[in-house]
Amino acid sequence: MQNQNMSDIIEEYIKKILKTEEQIEIRRNEMAVRFNCVPSQINYVINTRFTEEHGYIVESKRGGGGYIRIMKVKFLNGAHLLDEMARIIGETITEKDAYAVIQNLFNNKILTKREGNLLLSVMDKTFLQCFEEDEDHLRAHLLVKMLKSLRFE
Structure with missing residues (x-):
């Protein structure tokens, strides 16, 4: 300790x-x-x-x-958790908060380790800086889009 x-x-x-x-x-x-x-x-x-x-x-x-x-928070199923995370994200999200969302989804067994790592790679500040847009806004848009796509097989 x-x-x-x-x-x-x-x-x-x-x-x-x-x-x-x-x-x-x-x-x-x-x-x-x-x-x-x-x-x-x-x-x-x-x-x-x-x-x-x-x-x-x-x-x-x-x-x-x-x-x-x-x-x-207790979620009824994986789709509910994904929807709730998308709602929480809103229009912008920091890199740190995006990592927390992804970790939470992994901890709740919604994401595999591989899926989580793929999401983390595109949430990274160094990746998003190459775009000439607001980084937190772009990160939120990408993450919400990916979460919505995870709802379907």
């Missing part, structure tokens, strides 16, 4: 609970005390590692009795 940073430790803790529970409710300040970190560190982990692209829904309630609820 020496090589892990605080964000990795917090993420691992939350994911461990989500393996046995359908959702987790946390209080940011309590988590910060538990991990001896600032509350913004908890926000960072949740905002970067528990996103829709990673297969999570996060709800929060502010105030004295506030909480942050994290739920693992």
